[in-house]
Amino acid sequence: MTLDPFYLIVDSTSWIRRLVPLGVKTVQLRIKDRALPEIRAEIREAAAICKAHACQLIVNDYWQVAIEEGCDFIHLGQEDLATADLGAIREAGLKLGLSTHDETELAVALAAHPDYIALGPIYPTILKAMPWAPQGLERIGAWKARIGDIPLVAIGGLTVERIAGVFENGADSTAVVTDITRNSDPERRTREWIAAVRTFHREG
Ligand SMILES: Cc1ncc(COP(=O)(O)OP(=O)(O)O)c(N)n1
Ligand SMILES: Cc1nc(C(=O)O)sc1CCOP(=O)(O)O
């Protein structure tokens, strides 16, 4: 499985149970502040659901659990990367996505030979406090020129209405949290995302 141009991020497996059957093909499980046994159980169930629906599961942060549970894709931020065992991750055959927010982080990410690079926040995000100003659309083109064939994921404040500009500036995939999870009708919004992304990636 590969990275889909629509990249959903959720904070629990219950979201995966609800939304993946609608046709989501790439989903990140981004759990924060839960006990490890609970996180393991969530990852295990998420992996089973994703397998049944031919959806690529990407596990955020918990790379050891991802290895132990037989997952095949993780996402790490720069702080995660600093303490992760890249050798063990590669040895286990996991693909790796990395966050970047500035030139220094991009250099660090490129040195790790990731399977995709994420750039954010493109727009202001309400999900978490971030020290970086919004990157804006032009930065997407600059990042794509630097990373070449490595897929570029845009993240931060994305909505259905904003994805045209994001793809037109060179992103390969668009990651989203709150435009879906805080929508009054997350199922309907997920279908709108899938339809909208298809207009830019008709093969998808
Ligand atoms: C696709 C994608 N891009 C960026 C992030 C952020 O990762 P990180 O900086 O490690 O922050 P947390 O998500 O762990 O709070 C991401 N998760 N996914
Ligand atoms: C988790 C995360 N990481 C970001 C980064 O820039 O690295 S922006 C972000 C939040 C994305 O959520 P929403 O789609 O609700 O803005």
Ligand SMILES: [Mg+2]
């Ligand atoms: Mg992280």
